[in-house]
Amino acid sequence: MMFGLAALAIVVAAIMVLYRGIKGPRVYDRLLAINSMGTKTVILIALIGYMYERPHFLDIALVYALINFIGTIAFLKYRETGRLD
């Protein structure tokens, strides 16, 4: 119950951020929205793991946080230099 309400609040927050991601106006606003939604997803995965009493979900949350970070850095680097290395 408690976890369900918290998850709902985070989904609402993610939808609000998604609006910023659609509207822009700059690519950096969109990237900010994507990064922010990614970290919210980490919390959401942890909460869902507790809702269904499956703590193994935490491993997935940690991996998602990691991939989110690397993805943001990679995209920024590509924006700036036009290449990945």
Place this chain on the structure above:
Amino acid sequence: MSFILTFILMLIFWVLLSGHFGLILVVSAVIFSLLVAYLSHDLLLGGVGLSSLIIKSVRFIAYLPWLFWEILLANFEVIYITLHPGMKIDPEVIEFDPALKTDVGITILANSITLTPGTVTIEAGKKSGFKVHSLTKGADLTEMVTKVKWIEGEE
């Protein structure tokens, strides 16, 4: 030196993550920690002496409670500004040079600034100095710079 320290750190991290102590798992813990220490020992602790490492870690941990208190205060400020109907903001970009010597010091300062009152680091480096974007005029960062300098230490 850094090899052994990395090995011990990795072993501790494995135990924190795992929580299972079967024979196969313990053997693989030791082998994998050795592997990671071999691959990355110069990344985590490259060229740092043991005594200075301990001193700096203790100082860093002593710095954390103050930082968390500042983060809490900072967030109430941001929440107040966000929910105020008049949106009372007056942003400015501050430039200063904290004269920090180490990369780790710069990183700690930049991330602390990002997490605390109405300020976000937008540029940080040894040569270029710091550029900080502040939500309201008159942000004061001298206390934080002093504390980070203390973590870096004089030796």
Place this chain on the structure above:
Amino acid sequence: MDIGTIICGVLLFIGCFFILVASVGVLRFPDFFTRIHPAGKTDTLGQACVLIGLIFYEGFDFISLKLLIIVVFLLVVNPTATYALANAAFISGVKPWKKGDKRQ
């Protein structure tokens, strides 16, 4: 209802409040550099609050240690990503908003 569950509920409420306010901030602020303030720090604190609430619910064992690792990881990684974003925007020539300018 034991004490851990109550503390967990309170922390979940505070954390969700922070996260919601951060999202409102991302919508309301006038330009990129001001938007990054709520996204960079209020969000981080809200997430830390939610996860620490889960630690109180769990009690102290290996699973709560894993939660603690996620909290530390987020506290290290989020400001770094925020810095990288702000720095990239600044270098590419996005001008910071001044008082009296038009909303973007």
Place this chain on the structure above:
Amino acid sequence: MNEHVIVQTISKILIPFIQLYALYVLAHGELGPGGGFQAGAIFGASIVLYVLAFGMKSAKLRFKSKVFDFLTSAGVFIFATVGVLCMIAGGAFLQYSSLPLPTKKLASGIGIYGIEIGVFITVTAVLVTIFFETAEQDDD
């Protein structure tokens, strides 16, 4: 990111922990989510992070392309060796329970662990090779 100090320092701190986490996922494939493929992807991600933070030149000095070419086939070799060992011991290909070990449970545990390590090595090597090739395609 003209001065990469912060991203570089954070990467230096994170990379060893990411690598150990990948190996943890590899070793706990039976107990939780995970296994060879996921572990290989995470380990590959740590090397991708290194390339992003420090650039390709420094990465090429640290992780030789030739080593990854070797590892790609070494992983498959480990996988096949475990399978063939099962056949030599009198079972079918990859029938772990026929391995000459005290209990069947231990035999299948070690057998699965062996092929997971093989998968892990191949996946890491292939992912890193793909990333190196894509990042460098403009140089030709």
